[in-house]
Amino acid sequence: MEPAGPLNVGSVARLCANFGVQELRLVSPRCDPTNSEARRMAVHGIALLEQAKEFSCLLDAVADCHRVVASCGRSDHGDIPLQSPEQALPWLLNSIGSEPVALVFGREDRGLTNNELQLAQRVITLHSSSSYPSLNLSHAVAVVLHELQRCKLQQQLNNEQSASPDPASPRQLDAYLTDAQTLLLEVGFLLEHTAQARMAKVRGLLQRAAVRPQEVALLRGMVRQLRWAIHSRHS
Amino acid sequence: MEPAGPLNVGSVARLCANFGVQELRLVSPRCDPTNSEARRMAVHGIALLEQAKEFSCLLDAVADCHRVVASCGRSDHGDIPLQSPEQALPWLLNSIGSEPVALVFGREDRGLTNNELQLAQRVITLHSSSSYPSLNLSHAVAVVLHELQRCKLQQQLNNEQSASPDPASPRQLDAYLTDAQTLLLEVGFLLEHTAQARMAKVRGLLQRAAVRPQEVALLRGMVRQLRWAIHSRHS
Known part of the structure; x- marks a missing residue:
């Protein structure tokens, strides 16, 4: 959004290439985005810089984007809720498919206005020091693109x-617990008025372990055999 | 290490201020680190830039540092193992106290030599695209400092x-499992030759749940009462 520094625009083009971003869009740049300074900083991101589309307003620039995350420095954002990159970026990634998504960064001197921030569905702020939170534009882009990539790898890991x-x-878990409760009432370990609270503890333990079907089958087998042992000796 | 660009040196000073880094050290800079370009990029990091100490070799620069992490681009690092920032940086943070730790970044054009990388205890590489992995120096610094801060906040959350x-x-868990195994052998649920494998499944379940002392006490109470029920009816 209205970048004024060609060094920044060139650096951002390089970062797009560094992190596999497919397109750079500029809204009303306040500099020549393809002057020599910008080209020097772009290095192997030069093609992205040369192909960068220009728009006259933010709404047009993100018109085809299904999910939009904007970046915000920390001051005077009013009631707009801020999220950390690791909160908002996985949401952006979940949309990736054929539909484009956008990351929006503001002007070097003033960032994005509150009206512009409100065009995004989510707004992020970086983990910078409260005593000097404002990063240079291209450095903020570096941080966010790297974090996006880290979240992507993390999601792949989580999926595995x-x-x-x-x-x-x-249903299986409940059937086992009911069966166990009946046995434990029978042997006097549970009393009617304590049964529910004590079995809730067992349920909590099994939930925490994400107990598996074959484990429940094993536990149910124990209950069956214990019941048999008690009854067979009784008769 | 031997930075050549005053824009980079100034940007890094600003980033140090953005992320609460206390000191910037320069090894044999190939530019004037306090010229006008550097000062312009430093903005509120100007004090760090002016106070930056210069050293003639890397070993001297990190002599007082108890933990050292170096950053590496992706090519020709030989047998030196590379870690992701989120693997190595928590280790760096665990040392933070009164003892200084260091992050080392290489030259813009050639990075760090393998000999220099080997002076660090850990070497990190960023999650950039394999088709163009090499970030501009100051952007790599931005990513690593932000990741360090994110890891710090994550550790605080984990500690909570x-x-x-x-x-x-x-000891408590083993005593319970031994007791349960004796009962289950007695009632014929376990056989001598299957006991170990089946009880290992129960052990795995309880380990996954991080079973608590009062839960083990509850389970042990069940075993006691079941044993009593079997024996009392038998006698």
Whole structure:
């Protein structure tokens, strides 16, 4: 949004290349975005710089974007809620497919206005020091693009981990707990008035472990055999 | 290490101020680190720039530092193992107290030599695109300092969470499992040759839940009462 420094524009083009960003869009730049300073900073991001589209207002620039995250320094953002990059960027990533998404950065001197911030669905602020929170524009872009990439890798890792065994179904777990409760009432470990509270503790333990179907089957087998042992000796 | 660009040196001074870094050290700079370009980029980091100490070799620059992490681009680092920032930076943070720690960044054009990388205890590489991994120096510094701050906040959060209940001691857990195994052998649920494998499954479940002392006490109470029920009816 209205960048004034060609060094910054060139640096941002390089960063786009560094982090696989496909397109750079400029809203009313206050400098020549392809002058020699900008080109020098772009290095291998030069193609992105040369192909950067210009727009006359932010709304036009993000018109085709399904998710938009804006970046904000820390002062006078009014009631606009700020999130950390690690809170908002996974949400941006979840939209990635064929639909474009946007990251919006403000002017070097004044950032984005509150009206502009409100065009975005989420607004992030960086973890900089409260005594001097304002980063140079291109350095803020570096931080956010790297964080986006880190979140992407983290999501891939989480997806692999969530391929771990599914936990037991609520029905299976409940059937086991009911069965166990009946036995424990029978042997006098539970009393009618304490049964619910004590079994809730067992339920909490099994929930925390994300107990698996075959484990519930194992536990249920124990209950069955214990019941058999008690009854067979009784008869 | 041997920075050549005053824009970079000034930008890094600003970033130090942005992220609460206390000191900037320069090894054999190939530019005047306090010329007008550097000063212009430093903005409110000007004091750090003016107070930056110069050294003639890297070893002298990090002589008093107890933990040193170096940053590396992705190519030809030989056998030196590379870590992600989120792997190595928490380790750097764990040393923070009265003892200084260091982050080392290389030259704009050639980075750090392998010999220099080997002076650090850990070497990090950023999550940039494999097709163009090399960031501008000051942008790499921005990413690493922000990641350091994010890791610090994450550690504080984890410390708060680890104030959650301590799990049961290995001794208490083992005593319970031995007791349960004896009962389950007695009622014929376990056989001598399957006992170990089946109880290992129970142990795995309880470990995953980080079972708490009072939960183990509850489970042990069940075993006691079940044993009583079996024996009393038997006699």
